Amino acid sequence: MTAYFYLHGFASSPRSAKAKYFRDRFRSRGLTLQIPDLNQGDFSHLTLTRQIQQVEQLLPPDEPAVLLGSSLGGLTAAWVAQRQPQVIQVVLLAPAFDFRTHWRRQLGETALAQWHTTGWRSQFHYGEGQFVPLHSEFWRDCGHYETAGLGRSLPTYIAHGRYDDTIPPQASEEFARSRPWVHLDLLDSDHSLGNQVFQIWQAIQVFCDLPPAPLGAQSLPD
Known part of the structure; x- marks a missing residue:
């Protein structure tokens, strides 16, 4: 039996709108979508390495x-799919390719230098609805994961908003250009893709070849 996981975004939580939307849609197909809390109760010491290891376990x-x-x-x-051959498909929504490049541009060199010097930066956490300190090890750790290292050939679907000013769509376009196993949809949306979740769900059903809803199952509004 195939296991399905949804991994929420940075400074988000399993209670995000997209997480709940896709959980309910998978449930309507008789499937369980596991949504781990990548904060692990300690967002302040978050690293990409920690997230990868958590999901692998x-x-x-x-x-x-x-x-x-x-x-x-x-x-x-x-990155989990790159390292774990049991992952057979990935669906990436506005994936944070070249994350440090984009964040460096948004934060500016002065703010980055201050983060390195003090060791901490105040980051708004959408899941908690407040600012939370984030240790600078997060930034250093992300430097170990260059997008060029993602070379495993496996079915990959990417949805990215044309008007995304957090992770520009060009990051996904560049990723897909040299990887023929990637299907990229550019959608009329921003980083949240909030106005495109129904279209993305339709694509996921086809891409993942999900079973139809069980007979007698209650249909969900989209």
Whole structure:
């Protein structure tokens, strides 16, 4: 049996709108979508390495897995799939390719230098609804994961908003250009892809060849 996982984005949580939407849609197909809390109760010491290792430990042994991931969760999914052959498909929503390049541009060199000097930066956490300190090890650790290292050939679906000013769509276009196993949809949306979840769900059903809803199952509004 295939295991399905949804990996939420940076400074988000399993309670995000997209996480709940896709959980309910998978449930309507008689499937369980596991949504781990990548914060692990300690967002302040978050690293990409920690997220990758957390997801790897959750994968069922000797069973295929499909990973869905949003933003940094998408980057996490891509790296888990690179390292774990039991991952047979990935669905990436505005994946955070070349994350440090884009964040450097947004933060500026002065703010980055201050982060390195003090060791801490105040980051708004959408899941908690407040600012939370984030250790600079997060930034250093992300430097170990260059997108060029993602070379495993496996079915990959990417949805990215044309108007994404957090992770520009060009990052996904560049990723897909040299990887013929990647299907990229550019959608009329921003980084959240919030106005395109129904279209993405339609694509996921086809891409993952999901079973139809069980007879007698209650249909969900989209």
